[in-house]
Amino acid sequence: MKYKLLNFARRLGLMLLVIxxxxxxxxxxxxxxxxSPAATxxxxxxxxxxxxxxxxxxxxxxxxxxxxxxxxxxxxxxxTNNRYYDYWAGLLRGDLGTSFRTDRPxxxxxxxxxxxxxxxxxxxxxxxVGIAIPLGVLAGRNKNGILDNIASFIALLGISLPxxxxxxxxxYVFAVKLGWFAPTGSLYPEDIVLPAIxxxxxxxxxxxxxxxxxxxxxxGEDYVRTARAKxxxxxxxxxxxxxxxxxxxxxxxxxLQLGVLLAGAIITEKIFSWQGLGLLLLEDGIAKRDxxxxxxxxxxxxxxxxxxxxxxxxxxxxxxxxxxxS
Amino acid sequence: xxxxxxxxxxxxxxxxxxxxxxxxxxxxxxTAQDLAIRFAPPSAEHWFGTDALGRDIYSRLIFGxxxxxxxxxxxxVVSGTIGILIGSIAGYYGGWxxxxxxxxxxxxFLAFPGLLLAIxxxxxxxxxxGKLILALCIIGWVGYARVMRxxxxxxxxxDFVQAAKALGAGNMRILFTHIMPNAIQPLIVQASLxxxxxxxxxxxxxxxxxxxxxxxxxxGTMIEEARQYFxxxxxxxxxxxxxxxxxxxxxxxxxxxxxEYLDPKQRTR
Numbered sequence: 001m002k003y004k005l006l007n008f009a010r011r012l013g014l015m016l017l018v019i020x021x022x023x024x025x026x027x028x029x030x031x032x033x034x035x036s037p038a039a040t041x042x043x044x045x046x047x048x049x050x051x052x053x054x055x056x057x058x059x060x061x062x063x064x065x066x067x068x069x070x071x072x073x074x075x076x077x078x079x080t081n082n083r084y085y086d087y088w089a090g091l092l093r094g095d096l097g098t099s100f101r102t103d104r105p106x107x108x109x110x111x112x113x114x115x116x117x118x119x120x121x122x123x124x125x126x127x128x129v130g131i132a133i134p135l136g137v138l139a140g141r142n143k144n145g146i147l148d149n150i151a152s153f154i155a156l157l158g159i160s161l162p163x164x165x166x167x168x169x170x171x172y173v174f175a176v177k178l179g180w181f182a183p184t185g186s187l188y189p190e191d192i193v194l195p196a197i198x199x200x201x202x203x204x205x206x207x208x209x210x211x212x213x214x215x216x217x218x219x220g221e222d223y224v225r226t227a228r229a230k231x232x233x234x235x236x237x238x239x240x241x242x243x244x245x246x247x248x249x250x251x252x253x254x255x256l257q258l259g260v261l262l263a264g265a266i267i268t269e270k271i272f273s274w275q276g277l278g279l280l281l282l283e284d285g286i287a288k289r290d291x292x293x294x295x296x297x298x299x300x301x302x303x304x305x306x307x308x309x310x311x312x313x314x315x316x317x318x319x320x321x322x323x324x325x326s
Numbered sequence: 327x328x329x330x331x332x333x334x335x336x337x338x339x340x341x342x343x344x345x346x347x348x349x350x351x352x353x354x355x356x357t358a359q360d361l362a363i364r365f366a367p368p369s370a371e372h373w374f375g376t377d378a379l380g381r382d383i384y385s386r387l388i389f390g391x392x393x394x395x396x397x398x399x400x401x402x403v404v405s406g407t408i409g410i411l412i413g414s415i416a417g418y419y420g421g422w423x424x425x426x427x428x429x430x431x432x433x434x435f436l437a438f439p440g441l442l443l444a445i446x447x448x449x450x451x452x453x454x455x456g457k458l459i460l461a462l463c464i465i466g467w468v469g470y471a472r473v474m475r476x477x478x479x480x481x482x483x484x485d486f487v488q489a490a491k492a493l494g495a496g497n498m499r500i501l502f503t504h505i506m507p508n509a510i511q512p513l514i515v516q517a518s519l520x521x522x523x524x525x526x527x528x529x530x531x532x533x534x535x536x537x538x539x540x541x542x543x544x545x546g547t548m549i550e551e552a553r554q555y556f557x558x559x560x561x562x563x564x565x566x567x568x569x570x571x572x573x574x575x576x577x578x579x580x581x582x583x584x585x586e587y588l589d590p591k592q593r594t595r
Contacts, residue, residue, distance in 0.1 A: 017430065021437075029447075156575065156579070160578050162526055164550075165571055168563055262442075270533075286445070294446065301442055302438050305437065309437075
């Protein structure tokens with residue numbers, strides 16, 4: 001018990017440390033902008049007064065960090081009068097700052113779009129699992145047979161085909177030629193089908209390979225022989241016994257891939273004009289140089305990713321007694 | 327090596343040759359526009375047809391191979407070198423150095439989804455070939471470092487390393503002449519897969535408009551430009567799509583084949 005608690009605390013500590021670093025990195029990203037954000041956003045025709053007003057409104061006239069260096073004053077200690085402190089203070093109040101373009105709270109803009117992205121990521125996961133388990137089992141049971149080779153080839157194809165090639169291809173076949181779905185948008189419930197397949201394709205390929213090797217490994221275990229000797233049907237052996245044990249690594253990959261899906265969703269959302277966080281980041285954030293919004297989007301996606309990874313790790317430990325004991 | 331990896335080597339060799347001999351293989355100027363022949367289908371004059379501005383798609387693909395390989399090779403070499411050095415130090419010295427490097431630094435870099443970090447960096451730094459390569463190196467090194475650390479942890483316990491220590495060899499000598507050459511093998515697999523990843527990432531960022539700006543013939547940019555028109559003229563999207571898919575597939579085939587070849591357990595399967 002004591003060991004368990006200690007391990008949990010260590011995991012939690014590491015997670016907080018990583019989140020702190022990620023927040024710090026994202027906060028300081030704005031310092032990388034060539035020139036000043038005000039000049040970029042207000043354009044070349046902006047007057048000095050407009051630039052001053054903009055900087056004052058968004059706190060950009062204040063020092064970036066606790067310590068700053070100027071030629072006049074040398075190294076100076078700024079106390080809490082700095083943007084890094086402001087950003088943290090805001091974060092702890094649930095405030096991600098105000099958009100440079102729309103003057104709306106960044107958090108509100110993100111919360112409006114986040115559910116669409118989560119929905120897309122979960123649908124993609126569902127597609128991936130739906131394809132991977134039957135295909136992986138089929139391949140694993142026919143090791144090195146023709147079905148295995150076909151399944152492995154499809155899997156490798158899924159990993160290699162980029163989202164932005166699969167997406168337009170699916171649109172061409174199922175929207176343009178067959179007319180089954182709308183090419184873009186998210187008006188009707190069925191509009192999620194093509195984006196979900198596009199986003200889930202690569203994951204389904206990775207999972208298929210995992211399920212295959214898991215099934216091959218588990219089929220060689222003693223308990224499988226016992227189950228077969230008891231006279232159980234092959235179907236029961238595979239789906240009730242082998243898969244139950246073989247799916248443990250798959251659960252881990254699913255958790256770890258959630259973040260990859262969230263990041264991959266950026267491309268899928270662009271292809272299908274899916275009104276999610278990725279499109280917000282690309283069109284309202286990056287294209288319009290709304291750096292505050294970009295910071296917010298990057299932060300939210302990264303923190304979700306970290307939380308998903310930590311949670312997966314904890315769940316994995318519960319699922320597999322071997323890891324718990326070690 | 328399995329059959330698929332030979333196919334991979336053949337495709338990769340074709341891409342490399344296309345990139346090297348691009349000026350001789352291209353049939354048209356890659357930026358020459360001719361609006362009179364926009365969206366021309368494949369023909370004897372334009373093998374892969376023309377795009378929305380009447381540019382020759384075949385010639386653009388050939389020169390696009392240069393961009394993809396330039397990014398891929400630079401990213402693999404730079405991030406591989408950084409990863410190998412940091413991974414070796416973490417694995418060899420262990421203790422608090424390892425705790426800081428693998429326990430903290432690796433986790434921080436793994437905490438960002440790779441593509442998102444690249445997007446964020448390019449969004450703030452601005453687009454361009456150099457910045458794109460920088461962003462991909464920043465996200466790429468940690469993969470090599472992790473593999474290298476694991477390898478060094480294993481190799482440093484081998485007898486010949488103990489023998490070198492007993493003979494009084496210094497840390498640097500042990501690390502560079504005894505451990506690294508014996509630990510580096512799995513990194514070849516990582517490099518091949520990393521090449522596929524870098525080509526894909528460059529195309530993804532260019533597709534998002536964050537990579538190499540037009541009119542440079544990056545494959546990702548070509549797909550992004552083709553996207554609006556492909557419903558009526560699929561060939562503008564098909565050829566660049568196939569080029570990316572085949573190149574990535576080739577390096578994945580090679581990586582998979584090498585992994586199988588280097589791992590005797592998998593070879594017998």
